[in-house]
Amino acid sequence: MSTAIRKDPPGSAxxxxxxxxxxIGRPADELRALWLDPRTCxxxxxxxxxxxxxxxxxxxxxxRGPAGSQYRWRTKIIDTGPDDIRWASVDGADVPNTGVLxxxxxxxxxxxxxxxxxxxxxxxxxxxxxxxxxxxxxxxEIVQKALYQFRALALTGEIPTTNPQPAAxxxxxxx
Amino acid sequence: MRALCWNGVNxxxxxxxxxxxxxxxxxxxxxxxxTTTCGSDLHLIDGLIPTMREGDVLGHEFxxxxxxxxxxxxxxxxxxxxVVPSFIACGQCWYCAHDLYxxxxxxxxxxxxxxxxxxxxxxxxxxxxxxxxxxxxxxAEYIRVxxxxxxxxxxxxxxxxxxxxxxxDAAPTGFMGADxxxxxxGDVIAVWGCGGVGLMAQQSAMILGAERVIAIDQYxxxxxxxxxxxxxxxxxxxxxVMDALKELTGGRGPDACIDAVGMEADGTGTQHAYDxxxxxxxxxxxxxxxxxxxxxxxxxxGTLSILGVYGVMDKFPLGLLMNKGVTVRTAQQxxxxxxxxxxxxxxxxxxxxxxxxxxxxxxxxxxxxxxxFKHKEDGCLRAVFIP
Numbered sequence: 001m002s003t004a005i006r007k008d009p010p011g012s013a014x015x016x017x018x019x020x021x022x023x024i025g026r027p028a029d030e031l032r033a034l035w036l037d038p039r040t041c042x043x044x045x046x047x048x049x050x051x052x053x054x055x056x057x058x059x060x061x062x063x064r065g066p067a068g069s070q071y072r073w074r075t076k077i078i079d080t081g082p083d084d085i086r087w088a089s090v091d092g093a094d095v096p097n098t099g100v101l102x103x104x105x106x107x108x109x110x111x112x113x114x115x116x117x118x119x120x121x122x123x124x125x126x127x128x129x130x131x132x133x134x135x136x137x138x139x140x141e142i143v144q145k146a147l148y149q150f151r152a153l154a155l156t157g158e159i160p161t162t163n164p165q166p167a168a169x170x171x172x173x174x175x
Numbered sequence: 176m177r178a179l180c181w182n183g184v185n186x187x188x189x190x191x192x193x194x195x196x197x198x199x200x201x202x203x204x205x206x207x208x209x210t211t212t213c214g215s216d217l218h219l220i221d222g223l224i225p226t227m228r229e230g231d232v233l234g235h236e237f238x239x240x241x242x243x244x245x246x247x248x249x250x251x252x253x254x255x256x257x258v259v260p261s262f263i264a265c266g267q268c269w270y271c272a273h274d275l276y277x278x279x280x281x282x283x284x285x286x287x288x289x290x291x292x293x294x295x296x297x298x299x300x301x302x303x304x305x306x307x308x309x310x311x312x313x314x315a316e317y318i319r320v321x322x323x324x325x326x327x328x329x330x331x332x333x334x335x336x337x338x339x340x341x342x343x344d345a346a347p348t349g350f351m352g353a354d355x356x357x358x359x360x361g362d363v364i365a366v367w368g369c370g371g372v373g374l375m376a377q378q379s380a381m382i383l384g385a386e387r388v389i390a391i392d393q394y395x396x397x398x399x400x401x402x403x404x405x406x407x408x409x410x411x412x413x414x415x416v417m418d419a420l421k422e423l424t425g426g427r428g429p430d431a432c433i434d435a436v437g438m439e440a441d442g443t444g445t446q447h448a449y450d451x452x453x454x455x456x457x458x459x460x461x462x463x464x465x466x467x468x469x470x471x472x473x474x475x476x477g478t479l480s481i482l483g484v485y486g487v488m489d490k491f492p493l494g495l496l497m498n499k500g501v502t503v504r505t506a507q508q509x510x511x512x513x514x515x516x517x518x519x520x521x522x523x524x525x526x527x528x529x530x531x532x533x534x535x536x537x538x539x540x541x542x543x544x545x546x547x548f549k550h551k552e553d554g555c556l557r558a559v560f561i562p
Contacts, residue, residue, distance in 0.1 A: 023269075025268070025269055025272075110269065137287070141287045144286075144287065144290070145286065145287050148281075148283075148286050148296070151268075151280060151281060152265070152280075152281035152282075155265060155267040155268050155280070155281055156201070156265045156267050156268075156281050156322070157200065157201075157247065158199040158200060158201065159199075160199075160263075160281060160282050160283060160284040160299060160308075160321070161198060161199070161284050162198075162284050162308070162309050162310055162311070163198075164198075165193065165195055165196060165198065165311065165319070166228075166309060166311075167228065167230070167231045167232055167302065167305070167309045167310060167311040167312070169228070169229060169230035
């Protein structure tokens with residue numbers, strides 16, 4: 001898995017974009033169908049947001065920010081071809097963002113490479129905050145962990161977790 | 176249930192905690208029959224690993240009885256007496272398919288804590304800090320075991336619990352270390368460290384056909400156990416190890432050297448990335464000296480099999496390996512690849528892991544057990560807890 005946070009120059013439209021990639025030993029069409037399964041997005045983004053996919057290709061997001069704050073937005077899948085899945089937030093989003101998942105064949109029978117790009121655009125309401133400070137985790141980690149969890153789900157049918165029984169007391173096992 | 180909890184530096188307490196439950200569909204719950212100390216636990220207890228949390232249940236080397244099974248478990252059933260490797264492996268990913276189980280790609284609940292250190296996350300492991308997954312450990316009455324069909328191995332009738340126990344970690348780690356040596360007829364294998372892993376590496380080297388196995392340590396009772404296993408003991412405080420090894424090999428040098436020294440205890444199981452940080456901050460020259468001695472002693476073109484970890488050692492003499500054409504092999508234990516074979520060896524009496532169990536305690540007395548283990552009191556090689 002690889003990741004990078006690309007900081008765009010000051011004044012550019014996007015504060016930060018994040019990219020991660022994983023290879024999964026399954027065919028692209030199977031992975032694409034799993035990605036679009038409503039139960040999938042709820043699970044693989046759970047470290048970052050409460051995510052609910054609706055029947056019409058829209059997804060509602062409630063992301064956790066510092067000190068109990070929340071950011072809400074709705075995304076819509078804007079174009080789906082066999083090799084990628086794209087989405088963008090609709091008007092009124094607390095944190096406008098766009099995302100694209102690209103599926104490519106991996107060499108040597110290793111399955112499918114998944115490349116995930118998400119770009120966050122902090123709005124006027126939180127002017128001065130970098131995207132990396134909007135949430136409890138940085139954008140690179142958001143996408144990287146989502147792909148890790150997606151790979152686990154695709155290969156094993158489950159996402160590794162210790163919740164609701166973390167090893168430590170008070171549920172404080174996450175950091 | 177009762178469990179041994181970490182509460183801070185050198186603060187272990189047996190407490191009442193919530194019972195584990197089935198969370199994912201391939202989980203099982205074990206009633207722990209036996210669970211044991213490992214040298215790598217001492218780093219956790221000493222507070223050298225930053226992602227421990229108060230209340231964490233310790234223990235990663237264990238065996239028990241299956242008392243509950245998840246809906247997707249296919250082969251494991253209630254009542255099975257099983258041993259479980261310390262690294263959690265899914266059995267489905269590329270790494271598991273290549274017998275590299277401790278590198279499993281899917282079993283880590285918190286990969287973001289570990290990936291910055293290693294580049295890629297490893298498998299999760301029981302009770303080895305949250306950077307290694309945060310799974311609750313085995314020093315408890317019950318433990319949740321994910322991916323049961325891959326990670327639970329039924330113990331054959333006739334094999335005592337104490338033999339099966341160490342096939343969780345010390346035995347497969349040691350066997351893997353010997354397997355790395357690609358032992359050929361006439362080979363001499365030298366093993367640094369006569370703790371649990373080192374002793375298991377010595378027996379394993381014999382099983383794999385070594386002509387002669389040489390065991391290096393300083394504690395008389397551990398050297399005596401190595402000798403009882405058939406190894407030639409060398410006390411490095413009493414002999415010049417290089418001279419002795421050349422004498423024992425006709426000047427050729429050992430064909431392979433296994434480093435099972437570890438850090439705080441002698442060669443006891445898994446060591447991890449945070450240990451490496453700990454080593455950088457608390458470096459002790461004698462530890463580096465053991466590995467450098469192995470590098471110097473191994474014959475030209477030989478194999479250096481590293482089970483202890485020295486990831487950020489300064490002044491690492493890489494040129495020594497390069498100029499001698501040494502092959503280096505190392506890993507955390509890929510236990511699932513070895514356990515079936517080890518159970519058979521143990522059943523036939525070729526492998527006797529139960530010999531590591533020198534001291535036994537109830538779970539309530541486990542803090543005393545750790546103290547004796549840490550300070551090697553009364554010749555304590557491994558403390559075994561009976562929940």
